[in-house]
Amino acid sequence: MILVTGGCGFIGANFLNWATREFPHEKFVNLDVLTYAANRMSVREAEERGNCDFRQIDLANEEQVRETIRELKPQKVFHFAAETHVDRSIRDPRIFVHSNILGTFHLLEACREVWGNHWEGKVFHHVSTDEVYGSLGDTGAFVETTAYDPSSPYSATKAASDHLVNAYCHTYGFPAKITNCSNNYGPYQFPEKLIPLMILNCLAGKSLPVYGEGTNVRDWLFVWDHCDAIWKVAHHGKNGETYNIGGASEKRNIDIVKGICTVVEELTGRKNLQDLITFVPDRPGHDWRYAIDFSKVEREIGWLPSTTFEQGLRKTVTWYLENSKWVESVQTGEYRNWIATHYQGEIKP
Ligand code: DAU
Numbered sequence: 001m002i003l004v005t006g007g008c009g010f011i012g013a014n015f016l017n018w019a020t021r022e023f024p025h026e027k028f029v030n031l032d033v034l035t036y037a038a039n040r041m042s043v044r045e046a047e048e049r050g051n052c053d054f055r056q057i058d059l060a061n062e063e064q065v066r067e068t069i070r071e072l073k074p075q076k077v078f079h080f081a082a083e084t085h086v087d088r089s090i091r092d093p094r095i096f097v098h099s100n101i102l103g104t105f106h107l108l109e110a111c112r113e114v115w116g117n118h119w120e121g122k123v124f125h126h127v128s129t130d131e132v133y134g135s136l137g138d139t140g141a142f143v144e145t146t147a148y149d150p151s152s153p154y155s156a157t158k159a160a161s162d163h164l165v166n167a168y169c170h171t172y173g174f175p176a177k178i179t180n181c182s183n184n185y186g187p188y189q190f191p192e193k194l195i196p197l198m199i200l201n202c203l204a205g206k207s208l209p210v211y212g213e214g215t216n217v218r219d220w221l222f223v224w225d226h227c228d229a230i231w232k233v234a235h236h237g238k239n240g241e242t243y244n245i246g247g248a249s250e251k252r253n254i255d256i257v258k259g260i261c262t263v264v265e266e267l268t269g270r271k272n273l274q275d276l277i278t279f280v281p282d283r284p285g286h287d288w289r290y291a292i293d294f295s296k297v298e299r300e301i302g303w304l305p306s307t308t309f310e311q312g313l314r315k316t317v318t319w320y321l322e323n324s325k326w327v328e329s330v331q332t333g334e335y336r337n338w339i340a341t342h343y344q345g346e347i348k349p
Contacts, residue, residue: 001027003074005059005107006081007052008032010189011127013042015078015227020046022231027051029072032081033058035099036334037190041326059103069110076123078230079107082161085192086131086154087342090284093153100157101164108168108176117173124176125234126165130219130244131155132180135287142180143293144242151285162242169240177237179230181245182292185312186223187319190330192338194218195313198257199320200327201347202264202273209346212282214254217289221247222312225305229297236301243301246292249309259309263317280346 002019006012007030020028028046032038034056046052057064059081081103083089083096104126115122133142134149150159168174185195198208229245237243251259254277261273297303307315320327336349 001029001072001074002076002078003029003031003072004078004080005031006038006079007046007054008034008038008040008042009080009084010037010042010186011184011223011226012078012080013039013046013188014186014223015080015230016043016046016052018224018227019231020049020052024049024051029053029055029074031055031057031059031068035083036332037085037192037330039188039326039330041329042188059106060098062102062106062109065106066110066113069107069114073114074111075121076125076234077107077111078125078127078234079104080127082127082158084154086152087192087283088338089152089154089157091342093157096153096157100154101160104161105164108164108174112168112172112174119173119175119239122175123234124165124174125230126162126176126178127230128162128178128180129155129158130180130182130246130290130292131287132159132162136289136291138289141291141293142244144180144244144296151287166240175239177233177239178242179233179245180242181226181229182219182221182247182290184221184223184226186316187323188326189223191327191335194253194256195260195316196320198260199264199317201276202261202270203268203320206276206347207278208257208261208276209278209280209343210254210257211280211286214257214279215252216286217250217252217291218256219246219291220249220251220256220309220312221245221305222307222315225307229303232301232303233297243297244292244294245297245303246294247305247309248294250291251309259313260317263313267317267321278346280343
């Protein structure tokens with residue numbers, strides 16, 4: 001049995017929809033606490049295949065986690081569950097410590113207990129971020145040996161969770177692997193993140209809030225390429241090792257936003273969307289640039305991203321245009337509160 005945590009979140013849901021289709025004889029169980037950014041509608045495809053069960057579990061609740069792992073006795077664990085939005089972590093870091101650090105610790109402990117020292121055939125795959133490495137200047141790229149230097153409360157909690165996983169490997173011989181990825185985009189991403197926020201604001205004719213001068217750089221990875229990388233590393237990677245996963249698509253934020261305007265105009269016939277661009281105050285402690293060197297996973301496992309940014313963006317805009325029911329379902333009261341407090345009138349909720 002394969003356990004997936006956070007399977008109703010963006011990357012977890014894409015992973016489950018893909019893996020249940022690719023591996024129909026495997027049995028999957030999705031553990032998710034269903035916070036504001038998680039949505040069971042996102043895994044309807046996986047659930048309809050009949051090889052994916054759902055349990056509403058809070059990883060921050062140690063007892064609940066222990067009981068669930070004792071009962072399910074998974075062979076493989078894919079740990080996606082995390083609070084992920086940097087701006088929210090700046091406003092209120094507490095939940096990030098609970099979910100990302102304690103949640104990971106409880107899951108590691110429960111697996112260690114149930115697996116004993118019998119690691120044969122067991123896999124614990126920890127999904128993490130390139131933000132643990134901090135910020136780059138204008139050149140260079142993160143490699144797996146880059147020193148950890150997290151800047152935000154979010155990335156500090158992810159760094160702590162990575163350290164716990166590595167310590168379990170080092171101390172107990174625990175069979176874990178870590179992947180650190182760059183910025184993901186694609187279907188089912190909650191519209192607090194740059195790309196879906198800008199797509200939906202274009203469609204609604206609302207302003208497009210760009211932090212600072214829009215010159216910060218991110219390296220964009222299409223989520224389906226990421227899912228493929230995770231599966232390959234989990235099955236062919238070495239225990240105790242980290243693999244960086246990137247999209248080979250470095251872009252400035254302002255160019256992303258202009259690119260979204262162009263694709264939405266092409267697909268919908270709307271006009272002059274760039275007029276909606278509004279420069280707003282910068283994120284405190286905003287990391288300047290991320291770029292991933294993924295030559296290790298390419299060399300050792302043979303993985304490469306297969307989607308260009310242009311292809312991925314078109315697929316993503318098309319998906320948001322065709323899935324208005326899903327969009328409506330995530331634009332709840334909580335979403336509106338966040339928009340109203342975070343953007344302070346720059347976007348109408
Ligand atoms: O690098 C991987 C990380 O990518 C993940 O670990 C995080 O969970 C994920 O949220 C993402 O972090 P970022 O902070 O880079 O993503 P976000 O979509 O929030 O912002 C992308 C860039 O766009 C960043 O430089 C801030 C900027 N931005 C973002 C928003 C929401 C804007 O200019 N305006 C906005 O309204």
